[in-house]
Amino acid sequence: MPTADVSARPAVPGDEEAIADIQLAAWQATLGADAVAGLPRDEILAQWGAAIEAPPSRQHRVFVATDGPHVVGFAALAQGEIIALEVAPEHRRLGHGSRLLAACVDTLRIHGTSPVRAWAIEGDKAREAFLTSAGFAEGGIRRGMDGPAGEMAELMWRADLS
Helix, strand or coil: CCCCCCCECCCCCCCCHHHHHHHHHHHHHHHHHHHHHCHHHHHHHHHHHHHCCCCCCCCEEEEEECCEEEEEEEEECCCCCCEEEEEHHHHHCCCCCHHHHHHHHHHHHCCCCCCCCEEEEECHHHHHHHHHCCCEEEEEEEEEEEEEEEEEEEEEEEEEEC
């Protein structure tokens, strides 16, 4: 039976390799090569492996976007928030981010969670445009956090699922 060439599915053990590589490539594209040059890939890999194999709660989920047999993006949910959504830079603008977002939103709807929140690095115009096109609006909350290049700010975006 034929299968889709592109899809979003729950992450399984073994996907953490691609997820770590995509996360590092996405951060490099957004923050610059110097910001991610010294990041410990093995620690990032271990964190994603743990998130897939032993999530801390039933509200924590990891999804991957696939193009044929290749993982080209990922999203992570934690208690009503999309805490990560990245697509490999060379696979952007092909619908993978939208499929991942739909998987997250569908899961949140099943659990009766609304509104949904997502975060974007302040000044990431591409992410802001993506979230706006998906029906999100700025949520009025700004938070500082430690990033690969030191302190950075993120803006919260939200959408009602009703």
